[in-house]
Amino acid sequence: MTGTSTRPLLDVRDLVVRYGALTAVDHVSFALEPGETLALDGPSGCGKSSTALAVLQLRRPDAGEVHFEGRELTTLTDRELRPLRPRMQPVFQDPYGSLSPRHRIRDAVAEPLKAQGRWSTADGPAKVAELLDRVGLDPSYGERRPDELSGGQCQRVGIARALASDPRLLVLDEPVSALDPSVRAGVLNLLADLQDDLGLGYLFICHDRDVVRHFADRVVELREGRVSGSWRPRRSAAAPR
Ligand SMILES: Nc1ncnc2c1ncn2[C@@H]1O[C@H](COP(=O)(O)OP(=O)(O)O)[C@@H](O)[C@H]1O
Ligand SMILES: [Mg+2]
Incomplete structure (x- = not known):
């Protein structure tokens, strides 16, 4: 392709994660485009979470490469990664x-802003309120x-915290x-809306077939640490996005 290559x-x-003698992730490869949802599906213990952490x-990881926005992460030092x-x-x-049980929600959402030097007393609180609003929570939940x-509200806070890092x-x-x-549907619809608005890429680990079918652009199946197949869900008109 010439011109505007993406x-x-x-x-x-070829990602590899080992725990001692156990190879939990065994030469796994996949790629994800900006704005795309790639689901990792497979039975419990097949290496999904290990892939996510790596x-x-x-x-x-013990071997393999992770290219993110054009940078190869596995060879970077912790300092270079920061x-x-x-x-x-x-x-x-x-x-x-x-979430820390002792901290107010507003502090949990402010934490990444502070850690990244993007907090100021002048506009920090408004930024936190905007993030809560963005995930469908009234800013009064900050207190x-x-x-x-509820569990669903907490997961929305988790998403707001993630969004705080831009x-x-x-x-x-x-x-x-x-x-x-x-x-569930409310949180999934929120994620779909955020993706449409912000163009986020999602690596979405899930082993609920119905959710995967409605939510993912592409599905990679893992089995015993290896990719056993990949497919594209055919979204029906009734799908929630
Ligand atoms: N910290 C760990 N130490 C040792 N073995 C682990 C560890 N984490 C995961 N495993 C093992 O690695 C395999 C893959 O686990 P995991 O990545 O959590 O799979 P999934 O998320 O698909 O359920 C499993 O056999 C699991 O028991
Ligand atoms: Mg897991």
Whole structure:
């Protein structure tokens, strides 16, 4: 292709993660375009979370390459990685587990802004209110603590925290699996809206076939640490996006 060539947002090549003698991720490769949702699907223990952690460099892979926005991350030092980390943000399964029970919601959302030197007393609080609003929470929730929120509200806070870093990629590890079926659709619709508005790429780990079918542009199947297939869901007109 000539002219406007696009490069993938994320290009994972021959990724390997080992825990001692166990090879949890065994030469896994996939690529994700900006604004795309790639689902990783497969049975429990097949290596989905290990892949997510290795992509995020939260656990350094044992072999392989992770190209993110054109940079190869596995060869970077922790110091070199630091300015890139905000651009790839995790959202984990347990919405309460990722929030400190003692801190108010507004502090949880402000934390990444402060850590990245993007906080000022003049406009920080308004930025936090805007982030809460963006995930469908009234800014008054900022005064509450996690145990005063439902699971779905907590997961929205987790998403707001991720957005505070102004990411290009969200790595979502079973983000709705712990939620009541009645609130799942709301969180999935929020994620779809955010993607449309912000052009985020999603690496979306999920093993609910119905969710994957409606939500993903492409699905990569893992089995015992290896890619066993990939497919494109044919979205029906009734799909929620
Ligand atoms: N920290 C760890 N130490 C040792 N083994 C692990 C660790 N994390 C995961 N495993 C093992 O690696 C394999 C893949 O796990 P995981 O990546 O969590 O799979 P999934 O997310 O698909 O359920 C499993 O056999 C699991 O028991
Ligand atoms: Mg997992």
